[in-house]
Amino acid sequence: MATTTTMSHQAIGSIVSHRPFKASQFLKEPLNVPMKFRPKRFKIEATASQISVVDNTFLSPSKNRPQEYKKKSNEAALILIRHGESLWNEKNLFTGCVDVPLTQKGVGEAIEAGKKISNIPVDLIFTSSLIRAQMTAMLAMTQHRRKKVPIILHNESVKAKTWSHVFSEETRKQSIPVIAAWQLNERMYGELQGLNKKETAERYGTQQVHEWRRSYEIPPPKGESLEMCAERAVAYFEDNIKPELASGNNVMIAAHGNSLRSIIMYLDDLTSQEVTTLDLSTGVPLLYIFKEGKFMKRGSPVGPTEAGVYAYTKRLAQYREKLDAASQATLD
């Protein structure tokens, strides 16, 4: 059963005012969760009500997008990016679902991430509803060689939906739909949100804090364990993102350390023990190829700009050749 908690103002160096909210609000609509991610201790139920500023509950994004976006191919690229450094990463504070923007360094990381994926096709972007992930997606796309414009598809009302949809063929070709989903938000860190990580370790012990931060099953006080985060993030991935990949659409997901850890656990079939050592750096894009129902990891670039350390597939190499030919034609 979901607990009901009112969050207190405990932030050290807080830059965002917290509105007290009830954890039960966060835990409402039952989700269709795969067996592996079914909770052992209690049934997670979730709603977007408290987390999002941009509250786009696209339960089925593909149904909300024009038919023309859909296309067929037997493989698709999946890029995962953890957002760049946020103001609370910089201050070493537990952030969770508090909506904090990027630092200047984070902006730079997002731009560098964009350079690394600038040769990889992106047809559709999923972000969380938090600004640090959305900033990262938008900044990264400014570097893409295809120069498409990311446009957030709003679904809060009929008007918002109409206004955010693009109409002319020309505009459609030059845009990438962006779907902001609260299910991809960072795990809710409960009573730790706003606390300094080092001070918390000094107070509760390094081992305890490590378990709160990296274990699969142990939730931080009044927050979500990784397992609980997986319930919504992986269910969203299976219901909304995997079908896009299966249709041949290349997808980028800009999200968070823990929502992405839960998705990577699913993609790489990691055990609850293995996932404890998985730690994602800010602004480093990971590439997967989805083919014949399977996810294949293609690496992560380590160099400052080039995506060359990705193991390109034939299709990705062809895409890059097309981009090269288009740049050459512009120069000629």
Ligand SMILES: O=C(O)[C@@H](CO)OP(=O)(O)O
């Ligand atoms: O504070 C947070 O929300 C997360 C990600 O920054 O921290 P951690 O690395 O402890 O999961």
